[in-house]
Amino acid sequence: MTDYIVRATAANNQIRAFAATTRELVEYARTIHNTSPVATAALGRLLTAGTMMGVMMKGEKDILTLQIKGSGPIGGIIVTANSKGAVKGYVHNPNVILPANQYGKFDVAGAIGAGMLTVIKDLGLKEPYVGQIELISGEIAEDLTYYFASSEQVPSSVALGVLMNKDNTVRHAGGFILQLLPQAEEEVIVKLEERIGQLEGITGLLDKGMTPEMILEHLIGDMGMEIMEKYPTAFECNCSKERVESAVVSVGKKEIQEMIDDNEPIEVNCHFCNKHYIFTVDELKNLLARADR
Template sequence: MNDYIAKAMVHKGQVRVFAAVTTNTVEQARILHDMNPTPLVALGRVLTGAALMSQTLKAVNQTITIQIRSDGPIGGIVAVTDYRAGVRGYVYNPHFDVPLNEHGKFDIRTAVGSGHLNVIKDLGLKEPYIGHVDLVSGEIAEDLTYYYASSEQIPTAMNLGVLVSPEGRVLAAGGFFIQLMPDAEEEAIVKVEKGISVIPSITAAIHEGKTPEDIIRIIFPDDEPETFDPVPVTYKCNCSRDRMIRNLAALGMKDLEELAGDENGAELVCHFCNKKYHFTQEEITALLKKQ
């Protein structure tokens, strides 16, 4: 199954719901970053959350960045999505593991620890919107749900999951995102609460072959949803040599002079895809002269 997001409005247009399968996207992240299972699950949840959140954007030039900085062994997580659910991300420490929790699950709470969550929305205005909340659990979905309640005052429910094989490959990944519209009645709230309780494991449903549309039907079995065109989800890094040159130029005179003194030149590595860009001593010297 290809990765994509299904979108619908239910309960007389009072509830919007997005459901996603992101298995291939998260597996691509694993390959790019050579991650251990625990950080893989954490990043996979954030990438899936970012993809779902992308469907709240309204223009092609808009982006959302999720930043988590914490005191757990993972150190931090960054994910970026564009309007079309093209996501990219990384963790500060991809090579660690912690023991499974008391339920035999990956202990993401311990891996992340305490810290804070930033959501940065670049809406094409002069300044981006930045929402900041403390982490409430470190489990990712609960933290993003709390962000919406605290920073945007929008009742939201999210469920994010990644299932990993004993060999460390991604078997299933995905999630759902539900928001109440401003005119939502009490009946809509009850329906959402009842619906999300019937999917204890989103990854089990996806591993069984359930599609995003199936997930929406499971949550809202009595509704005739108003559906919208599905949106593909991809791992998409937009790094380039030109972008890296701009990063070099931003270092400042002192650092550039130091790099220009190295006959081996300099190598920059993209955080999001680990692609390496080598710049010769001559290129750095030429850049220095433009400063």
């Protein structure tokens, strides 16, 4: 299991914690989307957050979507995850090139700009849960920390990191989410705040080769931490020609007829995994018969 998430509790169930290592899946996303370094960092952070937030859901068919829309050159990022550790995502403009920020790090905030973060949870109910906040920094981890506090009323600390090699491949990726549960005592709150305040940054821990278990041990190991579960995580897309056929059918008879009149095969691209699906003119004629408008 190369990429995985651990779930833990500490301080007699007053703290719940998740930590993940996601180098493989972030590198895979970089490869299929051909992302620039700053786009890799932005997408990698949101993929890492998405996979940890996905396993927080309990239902087998629950789906989480994280959507960032910003004024910066990256345009936006969309990540979808399920409760089993599968995650997928893409950025609107994967070729963004920006100089490093004042700390010598990827300028993810500059790439995203001002905008909104939307969290959608499809839990199999009539309507999905939708939470939305204005981005407070565009650095993603800080924005999610604010989201948890304001939309879910769960005091949290989110840390996300992506480190690159000189050849622009992914060296390390991962992160953690620590959350205080409603019964948390003041002493535990103060201790956790102090511990997080002393942290040198998640990228420093990742660069030391620390595993998710080691990261949580470093943060809350002296607070009665207990590892509860370990989940594999991977970049997985559930697209198929059948799903794409349904999407083509949904555009309507007029548009499909225009495609047929062009007398050329069409190519449909999946945004999430960059797979290409070809439909011949004869296949389009079959889809036209299925279209209802």
